[in-house]
Amino acid sequence: GASIIERRTEAELTFQMVKPIAEWEPRNEVWGENFPRQFQSYLNTLDTNFRSKYNGSGTVDMLARYPNLVINWAGYAFARDYTQPRGHYHAIDDIRRTLRTGVPQPATCWTCKSTDVPRMMNKIGVANFYKGKWVDMGPEIVNPIGCQDCHDPKTMDLRIVRPALVEAFQRQGKDITKATQQEMRSLVCAQCHVEYYFKGEGKYLTFPWDKGNDADDVEKYYDSVKHVDFVHALSKTPILKAQHPDYEVYTLGIHGQRGVACADCHMPYKTEGGVKFTNHWIQSPLNNIANSCQICHRESEQTLTQNVYDRQDKCRELANLAEHYLATAHLEAKVAWDNGATDEQMKEVLKLIRAAQWRWDYATAGNGNMFHAPLEVARILGNSIQKSQEARVLLASIFAKLNVPTPVKLPDVSTKEKAQKYLQLNMAQFVKEKNEFLKTVVPEWDKKAAERHQKMKYSNQGGQRNY
Amino acid sequence: GASIIERRTEAELTFQMVKPIAEWEPRNEVWGENFPRQFQSYLNTLDTNFRSKYNGSGTVDMLARYPNLVINWAGYAFARDYTQPRGHYHAIDDIRRTLRTGVPQPATCWTCKSTDVPRMMNKIGVANFYKGKWVDMGPEIVNPIGCQDCHDPKTMDLRIVRPALVEAFQRQGKDITKATQQEMRSLVCAQCHVEYYFKGEGKYLTFPWDKGNDADDVEKYYDSVKHVDFVHALSKTPILKAQHPDYEVYTLGIHGQRGVACADCHMPYKTEGGVKFTNHWIQSPLNNIANSCQICHRESEQTLTQNVYDRQDKCRELANLAEHYLATAHLEAKVAWDNGATDEQMKEVLKLIRAAQWRWDYATAGNGNMFHAPLEVARILGNSIQKSQEARVLLASIFAKLNVPTPVKLPDVSTKEKAQKYLQLNMAQFVKEKNEFLKTVVPEWDKKAAERHQKMKYSNQGGQRNY
């Protein structure tokens, strides 16, 4: 009898840590000494060479690709700069570099960018973390997303370290500690790949799932708390901005509903010699179809790629319409205001634009949405089109009342540059300031961090900057 | 292992003809003497008791369910009567009964309703068949869809007997004789479950697939031959009517693309006393999930039913919007005409309405479309919404020019009765005429047919009327 019990304990100690990892160790390279395969594969997220029809590992200027975005976000920092995401290892670089951090931002912006975040939250408290200024936290947050964000350093079990996800589950009356291993293979991603907002003065990171997680439910929640992200510079609409509801939309698609996890497609098993392990090169599965899709599907790489493109094409077709008519509605609304339309006259128009923009943004802000749940995306976009067009029907009536001849003349905003110029955004100035910041402030941050790392265990390790 | 081999032998030994079947034998009961299992199961298409959320085997008055249809089809016989289809055995009853055959129709209408059709085409020639009047052909066409429509009476192989399908393939440069058996399991259905039009004076049945078979391709074809099904009674739009593009839309969905055939879902295998055969009870698969879907999917009946409903719900949501704004556009266009709008002013409006209506109809006219290819359906509907709303934006400008105060007052057409009354359709009269026809003309037809059947081989068999 006894030997069986011994053997079971053995079974639980499957791995021997070369160097035990400290509870708050933020540096991947330290973890990597114990788990070289996972670490080496994770380093590949630095790659920027893969390009698919709509996504890939390189950065893509989304404002140049879809200039209507500039108009739709007029009055918000997104109109200055918005790109396709890159791999996890770029997270720190990219948030430092984006022109969106040229405007004052709260420390909350760091939450999903670094393994230093759990360390700091533990140190100064969650609410205090969010409360600070983004720039003030700079010296503390220098390691990009990594092992600490998903793993328990003692057992290497998957775990959640971002409070917002746990809190959102609690408010929905769900117990995240009951999650199965398969669910955890998506929930670690749901710490970050979700729609969020900054609640109240304390800029407390909050996931708006209290009423459910499709576009309609989340809109109801935001309406109920009267949330507004910004007032549109042209149409004066109180706008909701959606950010990457990747997890939410995934749950509305067939793969999510059949229990296929994010990790099944974005982190499939890899065989290296006689060893199999989870490939930590988190990227577009189209760069690795053989080990992801083809585990479950027997079709050729070409067919599977085409399946993805077909779905993205159909959704993009509707997204282009939604985007275009939304931009037109904003521009026409401005003409109405300029010609003396009253708040009363415009009330219904703004309501429609708010609803249309929310739907369009929820559908398109997740870069995987159009594959993760294409039908849901098309449904939301269809509603968006209906609403922005309805706004334009009302605007046409308003023009009649204001004696504005129709069709009204609209500015040429057909490229990113033209659109930004029309909005009088001083792009050259923003870029100059940013370069200044990268040259002067950032090196200071890195210096302080290097000093801190020196004092930590295993200080012989270089900082992440080396890669 | 052994059981599989047995099954295979069975399949090859099925064909011991008790009584050889004459080449153009139209009566199922005669074929049925050789194949009692297939025949008995086919008789079940008489059943009308199954009801799913959107479909089922009973007849459903679609005009009552979606009153906007009455407005959208104003000026066409569909505004009088349009129902959900029932099983194949009802085909003759239903075409006799529909108020749509209260208006003069060509014999072409019979083409997809009866096993007497190939017999007559063989006898009098294809073009001559189509050329005639529907009523004149009545005495010849009395047996509902059946074995003759899909099988070769000598070999029981699947075969195509409707010229329109073969011709459509030829015009596309495809050779239908090269079809695999699996393709044939859908192509027999594609003889009838397709969009069609009556070409030229000869009312020659034609499938509009020359430029491809999605909504855009078919529209291009119709535009190129300047086809118009009817001029809308309210908006004066030259309308295209879509009819059940079941096969076309199915090819755009994942099941079609993965080679799953119509028969896989609508005619799955059945085992009776150790014998395995094709269940000829062609019906909604939701009434038989265990033998259809669950052959390939391991989820519960409840989950699979919910999958179907989810897709139908999302598409229906967009269809309701498309339908509503289309009806509104027709009604508003009438107001514009009534207030003196010119052809020149209305030109663009009518173009948009035509395109919007085509898309909506193509998406919804196939009762299975919303499951067969939900994303494609949503894509077309999104485009439809965009176009009918754009028409309304233009109309709002026209109202301004005509000094019509907006929003314009529209009639209450919220039920089938109200809508038909608004269109001044004398429904009571139509019903009276139809009843008269069913009481006087139809029995004559049946009498003549019975006499003909007497003279045919195996004349001891009753006519189909007996079931």
Place this chain on the structure above:
Amino acid sequence: MKIRNFFDSIMPPRNWHLTVVVTLGIFFGLGFLVFHIGNGTSYLSDNPATCINCHVMTAQYVTWARSSHARVASCNDCHVPHNNIVNTYLFKAQDGLRHSTIFTMRAEPEVIRIKEAGINVVEENCIRCHQHQVFKTKIRHAVTLDERTNNNGRFCWDCHRETPHGRVTSLSSFPYARTPKLGKVMPEWLRKFTEEENKK
């Protein structure tokens, strides 16, 4: 159905009769202790997580968990007979006892290989679920039947080599594989923090 036929249909294969009788005896007698401690009772469950109470099964568990079948077939769907309920439990009892014993004795090989009896069971089970795809009229797969009929020794997984465990399944092939345990889903500070919050 004739009574005789019924008995035939529930009897395990002839060459197992002795094993079965012995197994049953041990199962209901002394063997219970070993069986219980060694988590042998998990053999009666259909939950795959219970199979990997033995770490030697981790390789099979994690490969299965990442296969297309994880969603649709548990271990027992493939590895025990499903032709009738009695056979199902006899097979489970026999296997469970043998595996528990080998495990306890540390006698397991580096690379576990499926046994003849097990092979047949699995093959039958593939066919049980995939009947319709390997049935002749679905031509896509006619090849399978011919191969099997001619008895040239090919099993389904001779072609479908990655289904479901793949070719790399040695004990040391999965150095750090995580198998499900009810672990801690979040660190202590976060658990305390959110618990406090919840009280408010």
